[in-house]
Amino acid sequence: MALVTMTIAAEQRGAVPAERTAAKKWARLARPALGLVLPVTLAVVWEFVVRMGWASGRLAPPPSVIFQEFVDLARSGDLQRNTLVTLGRVAAGFGCGVAVATIVGAAAGYSPVIRRLLDPSLQALRAIPSIAWVPLFVLWLGIFEASKITLIAVGVFFPVYLGVMGAIQSVDRKLVEVGRAFRLSDVQMVRRILLPAVLPAYVIALRSGLGLGWMFVAAAELLGASEGLGYLLLDGQELGKPAEIVAAIVAFAVVGKATDWLIALAAAPFLRWEDVVRQE
Amino acid sequence: MLVLDRVSKTYPNGVHALGGVSVEVDPGEIVAVIGGSGCGKSTLLRAISGLDPASEGTVLLDGERISAPHQKIGIIFQEPRLLPWLKVAGNVGFGLGDRPKQERAARVATTLKRVGLADKAAMWPRELSGGQAQRVAIARALVPRPEVLLLDEPFSALDAFTRTDLQDHLLDLWADAKPTLILVTHDVDEAIVLADRVMVMCPRPGRIFDEIAVDLPRPRDRQSAAFDFVKRRVLAALDRSLSRAVAPADGEAKASAGAALWW
Numbered sequence: 001m002a003l004v005t006m007t008i009a010a011e012q013r014g015a016v017p018a019e020r021t022a023a024k025k026w027a028r029l030a031r032p033a034l035g036l037v038l039p040v041t042l043a044v045v046w047e048f049v050v051r052m053g054w055a056s057g058r059l060a061p062p063p064s065v066i067f068q069e070f071v072d073l074a075r076s077g078d079l080q081r082n083t084l085v086t087l088g089r090v091a092a093g094f095g096c097g098v099a100v101a102t103i104v105g106a107a108a109g110y111s112p113v114i115r116r117l118l119d120p121s122l123q124a125l126r127a128i129p130s131i132a133w134v135p136l137f138v139l140w141l142g143i144f145e146a147s148k149i150t151l152i153a154v155g156v157f158f159p160v161y162l163g164v165m166g167a168i169q170s171v172d173r174k175l176v177e178v179g180r181a182f183r184l185s186d187v188q189m190v191r192r193i194l195l196p197a198v199l200p201a202y203v204i205a206l207r208s209g210l211g212l213g214w215m216f217v218a219a220a221e222l223l224g225a226s227e228g229l230g231y232l233l234l235d236g237q238e239l240g241k242p243a244e245i246v247a248a249i250v251a252f253a254v255v256g257k258a259t260d261w262l263i264a265l266a267a268a269p270f271l272r273w274e275d276v277v278r279q280e
Numbered sequence: 281m282l283v284l285d286r287v288s289k290t291y292p293n294g295v296h297a298l299g300g301v302s303v304e305v306d307p308g309e310i311v312a313v314i315g316g317s318g319c320g321k322s323t324l325l326r327a328i329s330g331l332d333p334a335s336e337g338t339v340l341l342d343g344e345r346i347s348a349p350h351q352k353i354g355i356i357f358q359e360p361r362l363l364p365w366l367k368v369a370g371n372v373g374f375g376l377g378d379r380p381k382q383e384r385a386a387r388v389a390t391t392l393k394r395v396g397l398a399d400k401a402a403m404w405p406r407e408l409s410g411g412q413a414q415r416v417a418i419a420r421a422l423v424p425r426p427e428v429l430l431l432d433e434p435f436s437a438l439d440a441f442t443r444t445d446l447q448d449h450l451l452d453l454w455a456d457a458k459p460t461l462i463l464v465t466h467d468v469d470e471a472i473v474l475a476d477r478v479m480v481m482c483p484r485p486g487r488i489f490d491e492i493a494v495d496l497p498r499p500r501d502r503q504s505a506a507f508d509f510v511k512r513r514v515l516a517a518l519d520r521s522l523s524r525a526v527a528p529a530d531g532e533a534k535a536s537a538g539a540a541l542w543w
């Protein structure tokens with residue numbers, strides 16, 4: 001009897017770890033899935049409500065209609081063409097904004113004189129909501145690409161500028177001293193100490209800059225464009241096609257997320273050392 | 281030979297941190313520098329390293345004037361100061377950037393083995409314990425084969441056991457190439473275990489107050505009577521250095537002078 005109890009106990013003890021790892025694996029998969037429960041439920045419920053005829057779904061189309069609109073837009077090539085146009089604008093604005101912000105931010109972070117010279121003006125400009133520039137940009141640059149790209153670049157500029165400046169200022173002086181003790185030249189100091197030290201904050205700055213870039217491309221296109229995802233939004237509004245609007249919104253979300261993910265992916269190999277901290 | 285000739289340092293804020301320090305250190309000698317807090321030990325070490333050159337006087341290494349970091353001089357700080365984005369091997373090889381890759385890898389491997397961390401080569405600095413990280417820092421400073429190695433309270437952040445362990449280890453490593461060691465410490469035992477000569481400094485401005493030769497055979501027994509004898513002499517010199525420096529300015533500080541040493 002005692003022997004039997006003991007073997008059972010032993011078996012149970014042996015079973016526990018296996019069960020626990022299985023449960024852990026499940027939990028790891030389930031945790032992100034939990035976030036899907038709400039949107040999926042809402043979508044299914046709304047689809048059901050419209051199918052049953054309890055609501056017309058004219059102003060808020062059900063998922064199936066949006067999907068159909070997506071397919072139609074893709075089949076006609078409108079989706080791809082407009083997405084590419086918007087993507088091109090973001091790329092151009094982001095590129096210009098990042099380039100200028102990196103140079104100015106690095107200079108201001110490195111040299112107190114330049115910081116005192118530039119930073120107050122830039123901080124003042126930052127207080128202006130970027131959209132407020134639009135009329136001026138249109139007057140100066142016309143209603144076509146140049147004014148849109150400038151607006152995006154301005155939106156991208158500020159977070160990247162602040163991020164770069166802050167990152168350079170907060171580089172650990174003690175690590176710079178290690179570089180000095182090993183007699184690094186200025187170029188080596190930048191390459192072997194400053195760049196790696198600044199990179200994590202820079203990637204974060206780039207990602208928030210990109211987020212603003214997407215925000216401002218939508219604003220710029222809504223204010224007047226003949227193509228682009230923002231144009232689809234306008235078109236859907238004017239023709240009373242909510243499905244087209246939602247399809248454009250979804251396209252914005254997908255492409256925006258994808259570009260953000262690309263930056264994260266490109267930076268990941270250089271930031272592996274950071275992961276060690278995050279895991280703790 | 282390392283020669284300091286009337287080395288003085290006045291910081292831009294007017295603090296007169298060093299007031300004419302003259303010392304000669306033979307190649308391979310181990311010198312410990314000890315003294316109350318703020319008496320200019322770190323300032324002296326930084327002047328020798330060239331990181332923060334003296335405002336007056338000269339530091340000569342083999343006749344060459346040191347006014348900027350020099351390839352023959354290595355330095356180990358109180359914190360390991362490893363670069364977090366380089367793995368252990370990358371940190372150890374940091375000072376060999378100008379060498380061919382193969383040579384670098386070989387020297388890093390032998391040095392890592394020498395400090396007993398061969399198995400940690402592929403780890404990130406954050407994955408090391410405090411003692412392991414400081415050993416990596418020691419390896420990093422040793423890899424370029426310096427003639428003079430400066431250490432500013434290198435073990436003060438470690439627990440007592442790790443500290444004695446690393447003291448013994450440092451002596452062991454020193455025996456390989458016998459560089460000149462200049463070690464700043466707050467720990468009298470540490471100074472006596474390691475050094476051939478203990479220099480006691482006094483503050484405002486920092487000067488050499490006394491020098492005590494440690495003529496004990498190595499390895500030194502921290503419990504022996506001879507050790508204790510030297511220790512008493514060093515402690516007495518320390519006490520005098522603190523009271524003499526403090527007495528004219530402030531009478532009551534005299535009583536607490538002994539305690540002040542430890543901070």
Ligand SMILES: Nc1ncnc2c1ncn2[C@@H]1O[C@H](COP(=O)(O)OP(=O)(O)OP(=O)(O)O)[C@@H](O)[C@H]1O
Pocket residue numbers: 291292293295296297315316317318319320321322323324543
């Ligand atoms: N960068 C600096 N600028 C101005 N004054 C400084 C600077 N560094 C040190 N001092 C001053 O110089 C004096 C000597 O400082 P130092 O750091 O050399 O002392 P220390 O002997 O190393 O002290 P501790 O044992 O606490 O490390 C102190 O009075 C300190 O305030």
Ligand SMILES: [Mg+2]
Pocket residue numbers: 321322323432
């Ligand atoms: Mg100090």
